[in-house]
Amino acid sequence: MTFLTVVTALGGGILIGLAAAILLFFNNRNAGISGIAAGLIKPWQQDSHWRLAFIIGLVISAPLWRLLVGDISIQINTPLSVLAIAGLLVGYGVQLGGGCTSGHGICGNARLSPRSIVATLTFMITAGITVYIVRHVF
Amino acid sequence: MNLNISAFASGLTFGLGLIVSQMINPVKVLSFLDVLGNWDLSLALVMAGALLTLGFLQWLIQKSAKHSHSAIAMKHATPKKNDSKLIIGSSLFGIGWGLSGLCPGPALMGLSSGLFGSYVFIATMLIGFLLFNRLHHKP
Numbered sequence: 001m002t003f004l005t006v007v008t009a010l011g012g013g014i015l016i017g018l019a020a021a022i023l024l025f026f027n028n029r030n031a032g033i034s035g036i037a038a039g040l041i042k043p044w045q046q047d048s049h050w051r052l053a054f055i056i057g058l059v060i061s062a063p064l065w066r067l068l069v070g071d072i073s074i075q076i077n078t079p080l081s082v083l084a085i086a087g088l089l090v091g092y093g094v095q096l097g098g099g100c101t102s103g104h105g106i107c108g109n110a111r112l113s114p115r116s117i118v119a120t121l122t123f124m125i126t127a128g129i130t131v132y133i134v135r136h137v138f
Numbered sequence: 139m140n141l142n143i144s145a146f147a148s149g150l151t152f153g154l155g156l157i158v159s160q161m162i163n164p165v166k167v168l169s170f171l172d173v174l175g176n177w178d179l180s181l182a183l184v185m186a187g188a189l190l191t192l193g194f195l196q197w198l199i200q201k202s203a204k205h206s207h208s209a210i211a212m213k214h215a216t217p218k219k220n221d222s223k224l225i226i227g228s229s230l231f232g233i234g235w236g237l238s239g240l241c242p243g244p245a246l247m248g249l250s251s252g253l254f255g256s257y258v259f260i261a262t263m264l265i266g267f268l269l270f271n272r273l274h275h276k277p
Contacts (some may be wrong), residue, residue: 001213012159013187063151089234091266097227123232130236
């Protein structure tokens with residue numbers, strides 16, 4: 001790990017923490033991305049507006065970066081069939097578990113919520129085991 | 139401030155954070171999760187940066203308790219009993235995350251990056267949302 005990687009990792013993390021604080025301060029909401037997105041598949045209501053605004057901001061950040069700063073490296077090496085299964089597991093799992101890496105991993109843990117700490121440890125462990133099996137067993 | 143503008147600003151900042159930290163890249167995420175491989179602990183540093191920043195700002199907001207939002211999102215965080223759902227749901231999410239290196243934020247950002255894999259992932263993720271609504275919110 002280079003010094004630059006340490007700086008960009010910490011710097012990016014600070015931006016993410018700032019983003020969550022903005023939503024908490026002005027909207028009184030947790031920046032749990034799965035929850036924000038899942039709220040949009042329900043019938044349209046007053047509450048849907050800020051959710052859509054958040055998702056638009058998130059999605060637009062990448063093309064904006066490419067326009068103003070430069071290239072972004074994104075590699076997806078997973079076969080499409082596996083991606084399809086992964087998406088299903090993530091979609092159902094985050095709803096059942098009540099949050100993802102942002103909702104539990106950042107917002108919940110920053111509040112020291114015991115449920116979020118348990119959730120984070122759980123998905124970190126199962127993700128680690130999954131990667132181990134995929135990369136080192138097969 | 140207009141709630142849509144602040145939500146947009148939050149989403150945009152979140153996205154920039156994922157880009158700067160390279161957590162938008164599934165390969166980078168997977169190299170964190172691969173503890174016994176060539177381990178890259180970037181993701182832990184990203185979380186540390188985010189948690190310290192949010193924790194500090196949250197403390198500041200609560201300290202100036204005159205602010206009308208002082209009850210800070212606690213109402214959205216009322217502890218729900220049912221720990222088996224928490225464990226099972228988080229386990230399934232972890233398996234999907236480990237298979238792909240994608241969680242909802244970076245996956246959504248992949249939509250504006252023209253990656254077909256992101257579209258497939260988001261499509262089945264939405265099916266997962268709908269499946270959950272079907273199974274757990276009976277009308």
